[in-house]
Amino acid sequence: MRLHFETRMIGLAAAWLAILMGGAETAYAQASRRAKKPKPAAKAPSRPRASAGETTVSDSITLRDGTELLGQVIEPSPKGTLIVLARRDWVRANLPDRIEGWEADERAATVAATRQRRERLAAWREERPAAPGPGDRITNWLDRELAESSGPGEPSPLIAVRLGRGDVMTVKQRGETAARALRGAWLLGIADPETTPLATLADAIAGRGLILQGDEPIDLDRLLPPSVEPEARWLLRRAATEALNDEGLRFIRFGSSVLPEPLPGQPPDPSAGAALVGGTIRDVLGVGGPDPLPARLRDVAARGRVGAMVTTIEVAPDLSAVSAESALYYRGSRGWERGPWRTGSLQFGAVPPVVVGAVARDPQVQAVMGFVESIGGGLVSPEMKQRGLIMGTTAGGAVLLARTALVTSLAGVALELESATPDRRTRPKP
Incomplete structure (x- = not known):
């Protein structure tokens, strides 16, 4: 029990920082190509997949x-x-x-x-x-x-x-x-x-x-x-546009913790890892408080926005795999609703060791590891820390899979901002 508890604390704290390390994304992408691609949540086509001898397309x-x-x-x-x-x-x-x-x-x-x-x-x-x-x-x-x-x-x-x-x-x-x-x-x-x-x-x-x-x-x-x-379609389109272009509308969720993602190029808040570990301790001890996501979404609404992207990370009970789900939330007439979503998952250790090493050497990750070790009473072994780092980088790869798939999907829904000319405007489907 203690092994799983401490490894989970280390893994989630490392995951939070590993996900935000832009330099690791190329290696994550390499691992993603070897992983099974998540199936998009799309309707089954009404047409046959192919017709024998088909030569034209119209x-x-x-x-x-x-x-x-x-x-x-x-x-x-x-x-x-x-x-x-x-x-x-x-x-x-x-x-x-x-x-x-x-x-x-x-x-x-x-x-x-x-x-x-x-x-x-x-x-x-x-x-x-x-x-x-x-x-x-x-x-x-x-x-x-x-x-x-x-x-x-x-x-x-x-x-x-x-x-x-x-x-x-x-x-x-x-x-x-x-x-x-x-x-x-x-x-x-x-x-x-x-x-x-x-x-x-x-x-x-x-x-x-x-x-x-x-x-x-x-x-x-x-x-x-x-x-x-229809109004619902418009709100979804506006929400997707905001989530893809506005700052401060992306969040990472671990258990009962919901933390904002820093802006590209911005260093992670050093207190984020500590807050995440504290939330993990409360989750394990069953001392969880109210769901923090509604409060985050209320803050988004107070800024006049109707869209937010939330990526949720789940670690398998036996620590064998990590999955992530990225979802668009949009504010409609009945309040906040969950819109399109995509998932990604990786087996424990699917990310190349070179990525794990790069994450381990990052000063902010080392600071979080030191914090975890200090609250572990000196019982956090090197093996536990290494396993936690592997879990963290695996989580980063799963997040990259899910988030990339959702962004690709939302790009087809969002309004196009590159030009104001009529022929480039996004037009609703008939």
Whole structure:
């Protein structure tokens, strides 16, 4: 019991500091490639994974007059309605008699969506600082967006075509592999993907560095026209943007301890390790207090923010493995809710010894080790300290796995801050 107690104290204290050592992340990433990747929390695709002999990537929709629309059918669609995403330039070139009516329908919906978006950005700006500070990307972006004309912008690269049941003769959908290839090609701006053979298109996409395998969605929001967006979706989008760009919105949780992550390049607070060890002692003795996370989230809300990222570390009871879960929390009408999450886990000792050595030599880690040894009454052996350090670096690797996966996922939800031009704005899905 004592061995597990003291090793756990050392491991958690070392983990807290090890996670924050930016120099160790490259080695953590090397270990992560050997670990089993966590499966994203995504819906199962409605399409088959692949179809035998599939050579093209576009769904084919034959209209009542015999013309063919190439694009991608979106699932699910409203009852009796077929929603098809298509590249606007392709439709203009191949269905010139149709696109005028489709764009007229689109304009009516775009006016309402643009008005809604502008009102939400203005309300968001009111909760931001009056004058943006250094590194405040969101406030600067909001000021640029609100300074722009609210009139119609450039047409989006993709158009969402809504077809009634009487408009369609036949529908031929491609498999999931082809569907992902088409979405990837649209995202990368590859020319004429609708008629390019699947194998050729896959090679071109791989050459651009986009990975098509896996279940992570390929988000096309920024290529679509604006559409009216439910409040819950907007809050999730705003929360993701804040969690990825604002300072002070990321936390690490061990047991009953919730501690803020320091800013990149900022040295960890020396008292953090001591606070973590104290919390671990209370957990082991069963003297835990109230959950500290609600108080942390109240502080976030008091700053006018609606998003926070919380990474929770769990150590197996037998100390054989460490797992981590990174989750986005967002503040809605009913208070704080847990949003998207990702997980990562590593077996004890999965991180290379060179990383353990680098962590052990860090002066702040040595200070925490000394603190643990002092409260251990001189009974903390070198073997215990080494095992604790291994646990700490393993936890750091698990955190890197989970946090990287969540950040990748949120990047597809968050608003794009690089440009204020209409064609670069993030657009909700139809």
